[in-house]
Amino acid sequence: MTQWLASVGTSVALTLMLSSPAAAQTSFSGRWTLMRDRSTVQWPNGQGFVTISVLGSDFTIQQTPDRLIVELANQLPKWVVMLDGSETRSVSLRDDIGAKFDRTYRGEWRGETFVIHVTGTDTWKDGRTVTGEQTYELSLNPDGTLRVAGIPMMSKDGPLGASVYRWLEAVE
Numbered sequence: 001m002t003q004w005l006a007s008v009g010t011s012v013a014l015t016l017m018l019s020s021p022a023a024a025q026t027s028f029s030g031r032w033t034l035m036r037d038r039s040t041v042q043w044p045n046g047q048g049f050v051t052i053s054v055l056g057s058d059f060t061i062q063q064t065p066d067r068l069i070v071e072l073a074n075q076l077p078k079w080v081v082m083l084d085g086s087e088t089r090s091v092s093l094r095d096d097i098g099a100k101f102d103r104t105y106r107g108e109w110r111g112e113t114f115v116i117h118v119t120g121t122d123t124w125k126d127g128r129t130v131t132g133e134q135t136y137e138l139s140l141n142p143d144g145t146l147r148v149a150g151i152p153m154m155s156k157d158g159p160l161g162a163s164v165y166r167w168l169e170a171v172e
Contacts, residue, residue, distance in 0.1 A: 025083065025109060025112075025114075026112050026114070026139070026140055027063050028061045028063055028068065028114065028138055028140070028146060029061055029062055029063040029170070029171060030060070030061060030167045030168065030169065030170055030171055031058070031059075031060045031167070031170075032055075032058070032059055032060070032061070032146055032165035032166065032167060032168065033057065033058050033165060033166055033168050034051075034053050034056070034057045034058070034163060034164075034165055035145065035164045035165060035166050036051050038164035039051055039052050039053060039161075039162070039163040039164050040052065041161045052150075052161035052162065052163050053163050054136065054148045054149065054150035054161065054162065054163040055070070055072060055136070055148050055150075055163065055165075056072050056074075056075075057073065058073040059072045059073055059165075060171045061171070062171055065083075066082060066084065067080055067081060067082050067083060068080075068081045068083060068107060068114065068116075069081075070116075076092055077090045077092045077103075078090075079103075079105055079116070079118075080105065081105045081106070081107040081116050082105075082106075083107060083114075085106060086106070087104055087105065087106045088104070088105050088106075089102070089103065089104045089105075090102075090103050090105075091103075098125030098126075099122060099123065099124050099125070100122070100123045101120065101121075101122050102120060102121045102122075102123070103119070103120045104118070104119045104120070105117070105118055112139060112140070113137050113138065113139040114138045114139075115135060115136070115137050115138075116135065116136040116137075117133070117134075117135050118133065118134045118135070118136070119131075119132070119133050120132055120133075120134075134150065134151070135151040136148060136149065136150055136151075137149040137151070141164065144167060145164050145165060145166050145167070146164070146165040146166075146167070147162055147164055148162065148163050148164075148165065149161070149162040150162070150163075
């Protein structure tokens with residue numbers, strides 16, 4: 001009986017470890033480039049197709065055990081998103097255009113998809129303020145490409161569009 005209880009206890013512990021979010025996390029590390037042919041959507045009015053580049057044409061992701069760092073081409077600052085769901089914040093000043101950009105990032109795992117919520121306030125030197133939210137869903141396709149869906153605040157029902165990126169190289 002004691003041996004049977006030990007076996008059951010070990011099985012339960014192993015099952016809990018393997019089903020934990022940490023065990024299920026996918027790594028998105030690398031430099032990625034847009035696959036235009038797989039990133040198109042039809043206009044709602046049926047008048048042709050448009051290419052969607054949710055995170056631009058080229059970006060890098062560095063993933064550590066506790067965070068995801070996203071660096072978009074020609075954009076500052078880098079996004080730092082904690083994998084445990086805690087918030088991070090960045091503030092960048094652009095004296096050349098007279099603006100301040102304040103962003104808060106929060107990430108969460110939904111199965112093998114990592115969801116990033118971004119809230120932001122842009123303040124311009126003339127006093128204008130613009131606030132907004134954006135949600136991004138990152139997931140790997142079976143062929144190893146990266147699908148990034150972008151969901152703006154006004155479309156909580158699902159993605160406005162999704163882009164597919166191919167892996168180019170490892171990043172340090």
